[in-house]
Amino acid sequence: MTISVKKLVTAVSASVALMAAGHAAAEIKIGVAGPITGPVAQYGDMQFSGTRMAIKRINEAGGVMGEKLVAVEYDDVCDPKQAVTVANRLVNDGVRYVVGHLCSSSTQPASDIYEDEGILMITPASTSPEVTSRGYELIFRTIGLDSMQGPVAGDYIASQNPEKVAVIHDKQQYGEGIATAVRDTLKDKGIEVAMFEGVTAGNKDFSSLITKLKQADVDYVYFGGYHPELGLILRQAEQANLDAVFMGPEGVGNNDINTIAGEAAEGLLVTLPPSFDEKEENQELVKDFEAANEDPSGPFVLTSYSAVKLIADGIEAADSKDPFDVAAALRSGTFETPIGTVEYDEAGDMKSFEFVVFEWHSDGSKTPVN
């Protein structure tokens, strides 16, 4: 009796071990690196909810080449120093595909390591042109560049025939990059840029800046940066009776700007990727998100989703799990994703990525402008 129990135990544990081993072998690890904590954790949430949903759905549909995807999540706090630590841990953990990072200043140092170590990276959120301009083979993105978003905003402002435009930015990589692109577009179109100035991120008093804007008598103000600063600028501008139209990039387009600016947010123009969640073909996916109690409308949710999907499709297309083969497949193929049909150029940027101008309302909703 005792022997049989022993045998049973041995048999069970052996089979468990076997199953575990078999399981481990039939797994493809997808590293997801972004801010779980820290000041921009709310954007990180979008990234993680997108990747989780994608992995869940792909696994439900049978996985990739018969293997399951497994997410390994890392917190880089959007700090360049921690991003490098995270990248090294990823190498350690044997991850060969990464969705991340979020902030361009984290993506850039981390991508050096990925390229060297033969890890394929797709960032769903970093818009700095620098990320893909270094001739790397394994670095891709599922979002447009600052240099694409800026001209959309610049063209729109130019089409309204303003007399004078001010371009303000928050002296950070993202904000200044877009603001520079907007300024250059406006200059090319022969529009006078009366002011090009930075503010300090985290600052709260913009009264001097607004007085300056009033003095310069501008019709349009473009702000490159995030919502905490633009929200305050909008509000303080309204109090000072500054009569100008404000415009900002996707970093300002979330509900927090309404809690800060209140009524003053009405009429703000925002360039955003088109609302993928309102597309006809994505409705089934949106329902899945809603069933899981997640919000698919954030700007980085579906780009993250698509990043995972591209990795999966790339592996299938290459019929190989070697990141270099997958990268080659991504460059040569055409892929259907929730953010539209994706084709990559040599640098690893999408050949077309659209930005659309929206008008923001004080109740937090938005309508496309045309």
Add this chain to the structure above:
Amino acid sequence: MQDLLYFSQQLINGLTIGSAYALIAIGYTMVYGIIGMINFAHGEIYMIGAYTALIAITGLTALGAAWLPLILIVALVCAMIVSSSMGWAVERVAYRPVRGRHRLIPLISAIGMSIFLQNYVHLAQGSRNIGFPDLIEGGFQFGSDDAFQMSLSYMQITIFITTLICMTALSLFISRSRTGRACRAVSQDLGMASLLGIDTNRIISATFIIGAALAAVAGLLLGMYYGSIDPLFGFIAGLKAFTAAVLGGIGSIPGAMLGGLILGVSESMTSGYLSGEYKDVVSFGLLILILLFKPTGLLGKPEVEKI
């Protein structure tokens, strides 16, 4: 005319911020005057005041209170009580046990307290910027409609008047009341004052409480004026206020007022005529220059090194 209006507008902007700096600077200057330490956590006390005020305002509005003066006064009182308690507790926990040790020790303890409080609020209330409701709207406009208009909002007027009231009350308190006289005695000579029967511990506590209460007033006013608060905004404001205190001569209450106004105006003139990017460079540069050439500040008494 245009240029004059523009200049006046920047002057008003600067004076508004400057008077709020002055309110915060009082806390630094009084504490330094009495125990000779920089209360690094004072900026956080101001931030906590602003948070409490916002919580009170939001709560009262949710409960259905509609009469504005009532909301403001209740919020102000709540903020002052919480900030003062915080100021008192900080002194008891972090500064009293290290009083009289080497100069660096209270300072490091204060930096630790500042980091602690920042993260305390960060963990409890989240790190996002929270909008402050716009309670005092409207204002006066000067100048013709089709050109540059100078505006003076009711909010700015409120800030001037409140600062003026607080400063007058504080000056009267210091010069007339018993506690005020004891405060002056302690700041002259702590040991001697205690020999003469003054409960120095009580006076030091009182200093922290007064400073914290004024910081809470500034928290409410600036929260409304700026329009949003976050757990980090106390630190930089505290630094500015400390600069103001040093500028005016640390230990001197009129000095704090003067220093605050000068700092506010120089900041707004820098952003108005140069560029906002260099605002902080100018205020820190000003601080360094003042310390190098007139270490006792504009209105401070020259300090004799005791041996």
Add this chain to the structure above:
Amino acid sequence: MAANNYKHALFCAIVTLIISFPILGLNLEAEGVKITVTGAETSTHIAILLAAVVVFVFQAFRDSFMGALGKLPKLNPLVNKKPMEQSKRVKLESWIMTGLVVLALFWPFFVSRGSVDLATLVLIYIMLALGLNVVVGLAGLLDLGYVAFYAVGAYTFALLSEYLGASFWVALPAGALLAALFGLVLGFPVLRLRGDYLAIVTLGFGEIIRILLNNWTNLTGGPNGIGGIPDPTLFGMEFGRRVKEEGNTSFHETFGIAYSGEHKVIFLYLIALVLAVITALVIRRFMRMPVGRAWEALREDEIAARSLGLSRTAVKLSAFTIGAFFAGFAGTVFASKQGFISPESFVFLESAIILAIVVLGGMGSQLGVILAAIAVTILPELAREFSEYRMLIFGAAMVLMMVWRPQGMLPMRRIHIKLKKQE
């Protein structure tokens, strides 16, 4: 007396409630576009009440608590022991140090790449903390802008490689010397200021440097930072998969081994280790030299030291410059490790963390500082779930340390020589 005690205890308990209830118990939340206040979870409210009760009980029976605590046998055996004999202690410390170095030398070959990378970061912090230790711990000058010199070192390397194509080995001395020069130039005017003024002015300088780096877009790339900083080479051998610079060969091809990213990480780690050891040894020498004694003399009693003929400015300036020099060292290694730097890596918080390491380790003591640097960098990595609380604990630890053990974990003992008794 007892009634007074209870009154005081009640007061303290009420204050506890006042300072914790509104901030912890009521949460501001954004609901759509409106801000609302919601009560926190019940457990939080219970915790607040409990805290108040604890404060009440403690304050009410404070005297008896303290009495009982005093009677307890000392748990720490070291307290009762006589301080170790001077020569033994010094020997023990140097044995521990040697042991640590030997361990550190072989350790990377047995662990994973992530750990080696983290260890490199620890070594960078050790260099920074040892350097700041000279300024704060030995000379008693509270420098809150130390990160500025670190930034100078890092940016020197980045700019030299960007514009002149300089390699790590050229940039290393250049970065350190330039940082030292900055220390000298900045230090000269400010060092006549007294302790706390000095702290504020250095803080101001730190911020000014960061803002300038951020605004000087033409030179430093502003917020975009500078990328493509090369890795260190070993006699012209590169560690990357492909050789980036002409004339160099790659490490794995030269030795005919398969490419592995580990080589690069371990090589950088070893460089950092060697530099950290050099830092420690050089500073150790300085501590025993007259200038080191002068630093401590000035820290202990400025007036007495001056009346003995020490030049205040020269002594302080030497401490400031040497501290800055090693920050420049650390900055160069950091730039090389990151491959990309931007001003956001050089904020005030970084200065505060380095200062915390020095304080926690025991101001002045090298071994203490090294152990504290290891603890402060590794602990948050081990307890990632608690990483949110990291800074909270940091702040609290700084306060508690100052209250209970201002001399730090391993306080420095002054090295002194006793004359031998004549037989």
